[in-house]
Amino acid sequence: MPARLRFILIRTASLIGLLWVLATVMFILQEISGQDPVAATIGATASPEAIAAARERFGLDDPMLVRYVSFLGGLLVGDLGLSFRTRRPVMEDLMAYMPATLELVLFGFVLALILGVVFAVSSMLRWPGASVFRGILFVGSTIPTFLVGILGLIIFYRNFGLFPSRGRGSSPDGPTGFYTVDALVTGQFDLLTEALHHMVMPAVALALAPALAIGRVLRSSLMETYGQDYIRTADAKGMRGTSVLFRHVLRNSVNAALSMGALQLGFMLGGVLVVEEVFSWGGMGSYLGASLNVADFPAVAGVTLVLGAVYVVANTAADILQSMADPRIAVS
Incomplete structure (x- = not known):
């Protein structure tokens, strides 16, 4: 085999x-x-x-x-029991709340990956102004997620009025429950803009800490790879720094970042419940909060099982992707 x-x-x-x-x-x-x-x-x-x-x-x-x-x-068969509070099957409830949570987590995770890569690459290439960006990211990541959300509401909603304070915006017509996807598929671009506008602050609050963790690991891997002989050979041949970085260094440096990314995705699945409460997002966090107040154990267990399953699957997928990026892992 x-x-x-x-x-x-x-x-x-x-x-x-x-x-x-x-x-x-x-x-x-x-x-x-x-x-x-x-x-x-x-x-x-x-x-x-x-x-x-x-x-x-x-x-x-x-x-x-x-x-x-x-x-x-x-x-x-997807039977998580009957909710004591809603008197409906827990899976039926979760299917109504889950798209909001998954949409926010996916956008937050993509944003964390982008910020993490920018953090690592800017450290290596020393772009102008990169130190300011890294400083902001470092400070933001050290603040608790809920406090980042509250500060965002105070600064960008109350003081400047740049972003809305709560909710996901108007619901577009569509089958997925992902407002951005449904609005894009049905051509309701005004609702797409509205959904993205509502998503900025909660996604940033969710992404800051994971972005720094991913960026630090990727930066360490990049520095280690830069010390390899084949990279010195590429430099000696006169290849530009950006070309060496993107053509030779990144692929050989992503393994640790993939592992950290999967780990941070698990943390985000826990943090999203807090972010949803701060921004009244209307996802599984709201459902869990209402269920905890009345000791609705089937609902609490259902949320735990679903989020736990997503976390385990994400880590397994990351391991498999690592083995594809570096075949040595498959034989270790």
């Missing part, structure tokens, strides 16, 4: 194992949470007959092992 294929299969098996561990932990927490699904669903004042019928319907009288197998089986 080719080394790269074996590496991909091993990482895929690890992915499945991690998802199983995450699901098992959530099941155990559900069992020890002390929350009574029957009381939360039909009310604590229901008749004994109604309570007994509900317990049988939910399978609560079955042995724990049977409930565990049923829980895992439900996850395989």
Whole structure:
């Protein structure tokens, strides 16, 4: 079996194992949470007959092992249980809130990658004014994410009125729930501009710290690669610095940055919940906040499982991309 294929299969098996561990932990927490699904669903004042019928319907009288197998089986078909608060399937709720969160995370992650690359490359090529940019990025990344958001609201909304303070803007007609995608596909460019306008401040607040982390790792890798003999040979042949950097150095320096990028994506999935609360974004953070207030464990567990799964998948994808960028990883 080719080394790269074996590496991909091993990482895929690890992915499945991690998802199983995450699901098992959530099941155990559900069992020890002390929350009574029957009381939360039909009310604590229901008749004994109604309570007994509900317990049988939910399978609560079955042995724990049977409930565990049923829980895992439900996850395989997207059944995350019934929300105590909304009385709807958790997956149905998440499908309504998830596009807002994913759109913000994706835009924030792309922005973090761009800022990180600019940080690293400007350090190597010493562009005019690059030190100012790096200083701003460094200061911004050391401030807690929620405080960055609040400062952005004070400066750019209240004082200058440059950006809106809350929400995602007007909802365009479209099937995805991603306002930018739906507006672009349907040709509603005014709504596309509005959606991007609303996204600037929360995306920047979410991207600053990951951008610095990615940029630092990439800069260290670039400096190490610049010390290699083949780079000295390229310099000796008279190749321009930008040509050497983009044609020879970057590809051999991205592995560590890819790993850091996947790690920062996981941090962003946690930070986005706070950013959504600051900017009233209307995504999974809002759903989680409302569910925590009423101890809606199925909803909380559903958000945790979905975000955890995205994080694990992202890290696996990063490992596979690394093996493609550097074949030596597949045989190590």
